[in-house]
Structures are given as C-alpha cells and as structure tokens.
Amino acid sequence: MLSLGIVGAGTGGPAAALLLARAGHAVTLLEQTADPGPVGAGILLQPSGLAVLERLGLRDAVVARGARIERLHGQTAGGRQVLDLAYADLQPRLFGLGLHRGTLFHELYGALGPAGVEVRVGARITALARERAGVRVGAADGSDHGCFDLVVVADGARSALRTHVGGRRRVSRYAWGALWAIVKDPDGAHDGVLAQHYRGAREMVGFLPLGAPNGGAPLVSIFWSVHGERLAATRAAGLDALRARVLALAPASAALLDQVESVDSLLWSAYHDVSGRDCHDDRVVLIGDAAHAMSPQLGQGVNLALVDAWVLARLAGVGSDVPGALRRFSAQRRPQTRFYSAASRLLTPMFQSDTRVLVPRTRF
Numbered sequence: 001m002l003s004l005g006i007v008g009a010g011t012g013g014p015a016a017a018l019l020l021a022r023a024g025h026a027v028t029l030l031e032q033t034a035d036p037g038p039v040g041a042g043i044l045l046q047p048s049g050l051a052v053l054e055r056l057g058l059r060d061a062v063v064a065r066g067a068r069i070e071r072l073h074g075q076t077a078g079g080r081q082v083l084d085l086a087y088a089d090l091q092p093r094l095f096g097l098g099l100h101r102g103t104l105f106h107e108l109y110g111a112l113g114p115a116g117v118e119v120r121v122g123a124r125i126t127a128l129a130r131e132r133a134g135v136r137v138g139a140a141d142g143s144d145h146g147c148f149d150l151v152v153v154a155d156g157a158r159s160a161l162r163t164h165v166g167g168r169r170r171v172s173r174y175a176w177g178a179l180w181a182i183v184k185d186p187d188g189a190h191d192g193v194l195a196q197h198y199r200g201a202r203e204m205v206g207f208l209p210l211g212a213p214n215g216g217a218p219l220v221s222i223f224w225s226v227h228g229e230r231l232a233a234t235r236a237a238g239l240d241a242l243r244a245r246v247l248a249l250a251p252a253s254a255a256l257l258d259q260v261e262s263v264d265s266l267l268w269s270a271y272h273d274v275s276g277r278d279c280h281d282d283r284v285v286l287i288g289d290a291a292h293a294m295s296p297q298l299g300q301g302v303n304l305a306l307v308d309a310w311v312l313a314r315l316a317g318v319g320s321d322v323p324g325a326l327r328r329f330s331a332q333r334r335p336q337t338r339f340y341s342a343a344s345r346l347l348t349p350m351f352q353s354d355t356r357v358l359v360p361r362t363r364f
C-alpha cells in the first residue's frame, strides 16, 4: 500500500484518487478552493473518457445527466459544410457526451468519501520537498500536509507546481479564447450535434447540448470565439452587436440568444498550451492539464485527464517501485498526449485566428 497526496480536485485529481483508493492505497486529496462546487460551462466527454467513467462505476449516472452527441458538424456562413464527423461511422455504439462540467465534478466528488479518500479543502499547495521517506507537501499558509510515497499533481492548466517536477516543458497561452453562456433549448432543436459555424477563421460560434442535469428543459452551451485583446471591446460593444454577429452566422439561434441577459453575464475562458517530453520525476507526477493543457478544439482535455488517472492507477498498483511506475506511466502516455498536443496546435489557427484561411473540409 502506498501513501499518496493528490493536488487538485478538478477532473484528473478526483478520478485518480478514486481509482487509487479503491486499489487499496491511502489517498489524501488536497484542493485550494475552500468550498469546491460545480463551476464551469460545457465539456465534451469522448468515448475514451466514458470508458474510464464506466470503470469508476459513474458512467450511467453521468450519461443520464448529459446529452448524447452523435455528430460534430461545422459549416461556413455561406452554408458550406466543412466538418461532419459521426461517431457511429467509426463504431455503431460510439457517442460523445455533452455535459456541464459541474455534473462530472458532482459525480466524481460524491464518490470520494465512500471510497475512503481523505479530502482537505482550502489547501493551496505551494511546496513539494524531497525527503528520504518521500515528498513532503506544504501549503501557502505554512501548514504541513505530510510526507507521501507519491505525489500526483493535477492542479490544472495554470499549475503553479509543474515547475517543481523534473523535465523541460513549454507553456504558452493562446491569443484566442471564448465567451460562454448556458441557455435552455426547450424544443431540443440542438439535440445530438455539436455544431459550429465559421466565417473564415476570424469568427466562430458553437452550440454544445448539455442535457438536463437537474431535470427540466435541456441546456445548451453557446460559445463565441474572441481574441483576448478584443475581449474588452467586445464586451463594450454590448449584447446587440454580439447578437447580430452570432445571428449572421447561425440565424436559427435567435431563441437561445434571447435568453442571454447581458454581455457581462458571459463567462470568459482562455486556453493554455503545455507540452514536454516527461511529466514525472522519481516521486512526483503531473497529470491532466498540468502536464498537457491544450486548446479545446479537439475536445480532449477532460478525457486525457481521465485516461491519465486510469493508466497511473493501474501502474502505481504494481509493486512498490514508484520511480519505475512513473517512468512507465510517462512512456505509455507520451504518444497519445503528444499527438493531441501537436494536432491541437496545428488545427487551432484554422478555427481561431486573424487569417482568412478556410478550415479544411473533413468528412468521415
């Protein structure tokens, strides 16, 4: 049995905590937020993420509170179809799941207590000190959270701890981000499809169904692509100006836009890009966005964090050779995370940039 300290109760942290606790390890989960809650907007669970949730016994609960996504569809303002991917074309039983980030959080977080995970909130971890017996974890307020055989750092894209872990990493921030709103879609007009509408690469609006997490009408996340330097101007121009631009791209969205009360009610989300060869040293490992944050264009962030947790729990359970387990973890995860990092870096400017490059036509 290992003693594990896991930093961050987003997605990768609780998933790893559950899997490792159920494997018989002593797990302490440390989260900076004093009162963690279901925050965020829409996320897309891929079949890989759903497979991990199935192993956690949470798949059915999550699927019941999300929206099945059968297709990813993109078209230009002129009506030209540039993206049409149907999960069933790959395998008849496959589908994605649109979900409020809070729904996934709720299910993961709720399972921690019964699995025997000790959760400490209000613990902003700032120090990882190597000792002979393991790694001592300290918080910003000076408190000592103990010494662990293995520390899993799952503190997200803005990770303050990744510099404490060996290996070189490249960290940058995308110039573009998105404004989000969650609205009701009582007629289910957006059911089944993650739809995006583009004007070149400069303008993009998307609609992600989220299901009905709390009963009632189904929800849809609207996201509007904005360059970070134009965020203030976009907000200052007001809701009518934004609404006119969205409607010019997606005229059928008027009923959804009517529910947005003000431009200030829209959530801003910015993206980071993190890459590096290794994500571990002898007793500390990075998982999720801390290791490989990327733009959301490929809809992989949450899924890669869940798969990281699954692979780590499987390897950490083999013997007490922690450095060996972490080497195998890095080697196993490298090909997939490298592929998605490179692909998202390559593709993102085709969907979000100031060029007039047209997104390529993609059909499977």
Ligand SMILES: Cc1cc2nc3c(=O)[nH]c(=O)nc-3n(C[C@H](O)[C@H](O)[C@H](O)COP(=O)(O)OP(=O)(O)OC[C@H]3O[C@@H](n4cnc5c(N)ncnc54)[C@H](O)[C@@H]3O)c2cc1C
Pocket: 007, 008, 009, 010, 011, 012, 013, 030, 031, 032, 033, 039, 040, 041, 042, 043, 044, 101, 123, 124, 125, 126, 154, 155, 156, 157, 159, 160, 161, 269, 287, 288, 289, 290, 296, 301, 302, 305
């Ligand atoms: C508040 C929030 C809202 C988000 N909203 C969306 C969204 O709407 N759509 C989307 O696609 N993605 C969203 N994301 C990102 C998405 O959740 C991640 O891409 C994905 O879940 C990968 O998960 P992760 O576990 O690596 O990191 P995250 O889910 O980002 O979790 C990191 C956790 O670590 C905690 N933490 C950070 N630093 C410390 C520290 N020093 N000590 C202790 N705890 C720390 C954070 O509070 C957070 O709970 C959001 C992330 C956050 C934190």
